[in-house]
Amino acid sequence: MFSNSSNRECGVLANLFQLSEVNLVQVKERKKLKELILEKYQKYIGIILDINIKSSEDLFFWKELQGISPLPIFIFDLSKTDFCKNELQKNALIQLSKPVIDIFSYFSNEKEQKYSDYIEITPFLTFDLEKHCIKKYDEIIQLSCIEFKLLYLLVKSTEIESSQTLMDKLELSSLATLYVHIQNVRIKIEENPKKPLILVNCRGKGYKINWI
Numbered sequence: 001m002f003s004n005s006s007n008r009e010c011g012v013l014a015n016l017f018q019l020s021e022v023n024l025v026q027v028k029e030r031k032k033l034k035e036l037i038l039e040k041y042q043k044y045i046g047i048i049l050d051i052n053i054k055s056s057e058d059l060f061f062w063k064e065l066q067g068i069s070p071l072p073i074f075i076f077d078l079s080k081t082d083f084c085k086n087e088l089q090k091n092a093l094i095q096l097s098k099p100v101i102d103i104f105s106y107f108s109n110e111k112e113q114k115y116s117d118y119i120e121i122t123p124f125l126t127f128d129l130e131k132h133c134i135k136k137y138d139e140i141i142q143l144s145c146i147e148f149k150l151l152y153l154l155v156k157s158t159e160i161e162s163s164q165t166l167m168d169k170l171e172l173s174s175l176a177t178l179y180v181h182i183q184n185v186r187i188k189i190e191e192n193p194k195k196p197l198i199l200v201n202c203r204g205k206g207y208k209i210n211w212i
Contacts, residue, residue, distance in 0.1 A: 046072045
């Protein structure tokens with residue numbers, strides 16, 4: 001759960017979920033939330049955003065999470081929801097928590113059934129999300145944290161990702177650094193990194209994965 005609400009409000013919501021044996025983890029930094037989504041999403045069944053969308057920055061943050069998250073996302077606004085006064089009785093908490101938890105569980109089970117921890121990019125190239133590596137033919141090739149994030153973002157994206165967008169999402173400081181990571185990923189996934197066929201550049205637009 002991403003929230004800047006008081007510990008009391010979040011504590012009540014946490015108790016709500018614990019009644020169904022679901023633990024709620026509060027995250028107060030956007031950067032930390034993105035790291036958890038990209039690196040440790042297997043441990044969670046869903047994301048709750050306690051956010052009152054008032055600005056374009058809030059909207060961009062929510063849309064960005066939608067683009068990178070393999071988990072379902074729900075939006076709460078604890079500032080306008082009086083949990084502390086109305087929902088302290090056990091029966092009421094169960095009635096409120098069960099539908100939300102059921103929805104999370106449904107999406108979590110659906111995700112497990114539809115998507116494994118492996119993404120086949122080409123018949124000879126498999127992206128292992130759990131182990132942060134590439135299987136190229138019979139060779140296992142490890143990816144660095146940034147290489148994994150870069151490849152994950154491109155694999156999950158349905159659009160061409162501009163260099164600036166990739167720099168922002170990966171929190172890189174320069175184009176040169178981005179180009180180095182792109183080249184490193186190409187070395188690991190391409191047959192000929194100098195003539196890439198998988199991680200390709202669309203001139204003037206950005207980068208995408210070419211599903212062969």
